[in-house]
Amino acid sequence: MRLRAISACVILEVVLSAATLHAPVAASEWGCEVLFCASSSKPSWRGVSACHPPMKRLIAAMNKPGFDWPACPEAGTSRPGHERYAACPEGYRVGRRKDGDSLTQEGDLCVKTVSICQDKAHGFYNSDRQRSCIQTISISRPLRLEPYYFDIENDTSGQTERHWFELNR
Structure with a gap:
């Protein structure tokens, strides 16, 4: 059985409320609660009161060894994906900050090459002059507000849908 994307907050509230009325929740039930809550988008899990207990339990558990x-x-999912950084603005490409003698692991910069020479009306430049006009500029790569995601197959369309979420306290 694959989980269908749930957009109806009321259904989510009813399902989670029923699950939390019983004795301690089994690991797979808790995993499904987390999945239901994390895939809630309008509102996010923070706007669904029944999602607070399983998600707070998850956040607390993440800090333990x-x-x-x-x-x-039941939904065919396990751990979510995680992408710390958002896409670079148009015209930029992903770059990396040099950290001592090596490059950082993740692309934490957005870079682009630009010409800084304004006066092109005076004819041709030699290659040294042209090279001195070219500079690489960089900006810090934006962080995602919702860096975690689950990819969930939609039973109706057969398409995989990505559901982004955050876990900040």
Whole structure:
């Protein structure tokens, strides 16, 4: 069984409220609660009161040694993906900050090459002059507001839909 994208906040509230009325939640049930809540988008899980207990439990568990993301086998998902950085603005490409003698692991910059020479009306420049006109500028790559995601297959369309979420306290 694949999880269908749920946009109806009321259905989510009912499902989670029923699940939390029972005795301690099994790991797979908790994983499914987390998945339901994380995939809630309008409003996000923060706007669904029934999502607060499972998501706060998740956030607290993430800080403990040996944390393993709760799975939801019924939906075919386990741990979510994580992308710290958003896409670079148009015209920029991903670059990396030089950290001592090596480059950082993640592309944490957005870079582009520009010509800084304004006066092109005076004819041709020699190659040294042209090279001195070219500079690479960089800006810090924007961080995602919602860096975690689940890819969930939609039973109706067969398409995979990406659901972004955040876990800040």
